[in-house]
Amino acid sequence: MKSIKLIVEDRPGVMADIADLLAQKQINIQKIEGETVDSSAVLELVVDRPDDAMRLLHQLGLHAVSDDLITIRIADQPGALARVTRELKDAKLSLRGISTLQRQDGFCFVALSTDNDAVARKLLQDVLI
Template identity: 35%
Template sequence: MQNLTIVAKDYTGLLADITELLSQAQLNIQNIGAQKVETTALIKLQSCDAEKAYQLLTDAGYHVVSRAGILVRVLDESGALAKISRTLAEASIDIRGINIVEHHDGFVIVSISCSDSDKARDVLGKMVL
């Protein structure tokens, strides 16, 4: 089982849409939790077939981050990504992939795939969602 995090614009019925999509593919949800950050929903779930769930959700247009990735929230300003990149580099953490997944109210949610997610969570501290 692998953890997946779905990052989506929050709206009434979002959980219904996601759970119905997985149900139609006969994917069982083992665990699910959700939180709202401003107008963005972060839905964390575990499925017995995470690869299939990941593919299904991304094909449906959702931004999905696997356990190998982390989500951080930073100010939407010049130099914010440079600061994150430098902080991780100084901690000897290799960034393998980075994507901006949401902009809202002066903040950006960024997905980062790196060589040591646990260490990155510790190093980035309160920025991690």
């Protein structure tokens, strides 16, 4: 799974414009998060065709970066996320992004990216999806 991060001018309709562009190319948005910082909007998208979306966004002159995501399943209880992030900290890995995807049947599904995903995958192999 990959996420796409965009920094665009914060203006009315910016999300509608991006969603329309992706829809025109039949690219489905699976997840989206956004926030404003000063006069910019910072958006994170997970789409069904990330490589096509990146090409399209770059063709339109938008600054977009893609990041591989590691998906894990942990117990939905206090301390579970602390254990995972502590393992990454102890290995001196930096988190570049983290997001809760879903809670279901006593488990929490989390997507994250680090500065060294190969090492992170090895450390977290017992909870990888």
